[in-house]
Amino acid sequence: MSGRNRLIYLPLGGAGEIGMNAYVYGYGAEGRERLILVDLGIAFPDMDTTPGVDVILPDISWLKDNLDRLEAVFITHGHEDHVGGVGHLFQQLKKPIHARKFTANLARRKLSEKGQDPKMVRTAPAFPETVTAGPFSVSFLPISHSIPESAALVIDSPAGRVIHSGDFKLDPSPIVGEAFDPDLWAEAAKPGVRALICDSTNVFSRHPGRSEAQVAPNLRPLVAASKGLFVATTFASNVARLQSLAKAGEAAGRSVCLMGRAMRRMTEAATEEGLLTDFPPTVSPEEAADIPRENLMLIVTGSQGERRAASAQLSRGKYFGMEMREGDTFLFSSKTIPGNEKEVARIMNNFSEMGVDVVTDDDGLYHVSGHANRPDLERIHEITNPQVVIPMHGEHRHLREHAKLAEATGRTGIVAPNGTMLDLAGNKPEVVGHVETGRTYLDGSALVGQFDGVIRDRLRIALNGLVVVAVMVDDDGDVLEDTWVDIRGIPEEVRGSASLSDMMEEHLAGALARISRKVADDDEALEDLIVKGVRKIAQDEVGKRPEVTVLITRLAAE
The missing domain is CATH 3.40.50.10710 (Metallo-hydrolase/oxidoreductase)
Incomplete structure (x- = not known):
């Protein structure tokens, strides 16, 4: 396989989850492919797993490491899980953004809000007109959805045609925006479709989708x-x-x-x-x-x-x-x-x-979904007749079910969750690598990595409370008696009216009075002794193992 050009597909977000969509396509020699990014969305936090977080973004570290190969960004439509990351991450990418006029309007607003140049967003024409980005020729193929001017992307390269569906439904009367046009989609499929990368949200809904006009x-x-x-x-x-x-x-x-x-x-x-x-x-x-x-x-x-x-x-x-x-x-x-x-x-x-x-909409009167149900997915498979169906925009169970649906009609279905790099150029798609993917948190005004420990520490404090201990050590290595303990998020009163902080201070006073000069002179050893003592008291009295912060002050001789 070495020596030939590859056509790669790499989801960084949105495949194995609903939200935070970000998909990379590349064409060229291995490791030198020219790249485009499709969508740059967000997901929303919850208090149980991401307390205090404002927005969740895809981890684009791999893309930043290969930024010199990135040609442009293409946005399929204006939902936050597809365009919401533009304002937050543009500073790291600084590449042209292409979108249809309504989506482009929203993207420009996001850049302006972050002090970025809105002119970096370029309004794209609809199919069959194209936008050139490196070896790619990309066209915006209109499709109905729950937001105006949604589009699939027809992505052409020397390796053939790929259709990236974006979010869609087959709505003949969407009220605002374009109705689904099966003839236009059939025209887009005429040259042959190597792969259909397709929305999987409603693959388990077995009745045909309903029109917005019915509401x-x-x-x-x-x-x-x-x-x-x-x-x-x-x-x-x-x-x-x-x-x-x-x-x-x-x-x-x-x-x-x-x-x-x-x-x-x-x-x-x-x-x-x-x-x-x-x-x-x-x-x-x-x-x-x-x-x-x-x-x-x-x-x-x-x-x-x-x-x-x-x-x-x-x-x-x-x-x-x-x-x-x-x-x-x-x-x-x-x-x-x-x-x-x-x-x-x-x-x-x-x-x-x-x-x-x-x-509410429990009886189905006051809302219709913006995503294609199972019969509609089958219809789009038939119209485009792809060699391969790669499910996206869904949790893993959605992707797997959608792949099985494709295989039931004799097509190849491939489950490729976030971080899976596929090569679509050969006779049969194959996995050619895996990329570390994850999440980036917008926490206030700061971007925080998933593994930076900030949210982990916040969760630990929320679950177990916090104890702050302040001790002073003189120049002889003696710990002064005035050890101070402050607790947060843990019950103060135990055993009737006993004070937990008083119990911790009493324990520490005795334990610190007996330590050796070697321990007293070593901040790490002293902190470890204090943390273990505080946690034992908390575990014995209230069944918690709190986070412990130790403040050590060393007094120098005059």
């Missing part, structure tokens, strides 16, 4: 029949749903108010790019406060339970002066993404305690 007729009677304030939440990026909700409010004689920065950003971008032309007029949050509740509809962010979003804040009290009351209605026009169930349920229960009527 609007159900929203109008719900809003019209409601009393008091009507509030709805959905994905801010689902511009078509925002329009359907707003029109339902307008038809019911209600003033419509968008609450949440993401809502306003999406509608502004869609209006600027001519995608929204008849969105009902809206009022500002300040104006909404003066409108009678029964004449008002709020469309708010936070469908996934995000703590800072409008939905969560309304469930805890007031937001922009608005509050929910008994008899009001709150609609979740969305599906809860796995992992967010606790946060969403907490909001629902808070509203229920207020006497608010909570309406």
